[in-house]
Amino acid sequence: MDLHVRYEGDDDPDKCTARKLARFDLAELHRSDRATPYGVVLNPHAERALSPADAAGDGDGSAEGPLVALDCSWESAGEARFSLPGEHRALPYLVAANPVNFGRPMRLTTVEALAAALCIFGEDDGAERILSKFTWGETFLELNEEPLRRYADCADSADVVAVQGEYLDR
Numbered sequence: 001m002d003l004h005v006r007y008e009g010d011d012d013p014d015k016c017t018a019r020k021l022a023r024f025d026l027a028e029l030h031r032s033d034r035a036t037p038y039g040v041v042l043n044p045h046a047e048r049a050l051s052p053a054d055a056a057g058d059g060d061g062s063a064e065g066p067l068v069a070l071d072c073s074w075e076s077a078g079e080a081r082f083s084l085p086g087e088h089r090a091l092p093y094l095v096a097a098n099p100v101n102f103g104r105p106m107r108l109t110t111v112e113a114l115a116a117a118l119c120i121f122g123e124d125d126g127a128e129r130i131l132s133k134f135t136w137g138e139t140f141l142e143l144n145e146e147p148l149r150r151y152a153d154c155a156d157s158a159d160v161v162a163v164q165g166e167y168l169d170r
């Protein structure tokens, strides 16, 4: 599945996970909303949770459109920043493994968010491929092994929200 990133460039370029993915040709960066392709936009403010139903269901596990993330600093990642055209979806409860926000729920880097979406779509190989470029990448899959497997088994967004509720209640 193609991975695209709307790249704001307001975060530390040395720590930017999207830039690293682009260096390895694993994602394409776009400098404006207009240049960014329409797709499934990973947006923590979205009302609807991402689920396997957002994938195409044509049998090969590939999604309807490309996955799109917005790479900007968390300080500037307010709702208004997510003006990209596309189907906006929030990821359900997951824990970050990156060194800046280790153990913190929902504060995922761009690569963690893209990898989580790939897992929910059943594309585990793609998730492992992009995370393999980061020393802590495998830890993300280990920390979230159970919720990712359960989200991937859900039929739709409502199911995902129900499973997420079990983790939020703990």
Ligand SMILES: C[S@@+](CC[C@H](N)C(=O)[O-])C[C@H]1O[C@@H](n2cnc3c(N)ncnc32)[C@H](O)[C@@H]1O
Pocket (backbone or CB within 6 Å): 011, 015, 016, 017, 018, 042, 043, 044, 045, 068, 069, 070, 071, 072, 073, 074, 077, 089, 090, 091, 092, 106, 107, 108, 109, 110, 111, 113
């Ligand atoms: C705010 S940026 C920070 C990126 C960071 N500078 C890096 O180097 O990876 C992280 C992006 O990942 C996606 N993301 C992170 N957590 C998410 C969540 N809970 N739901 C949906 N998307 C999420 C969004 O596209 C978000 O804008």
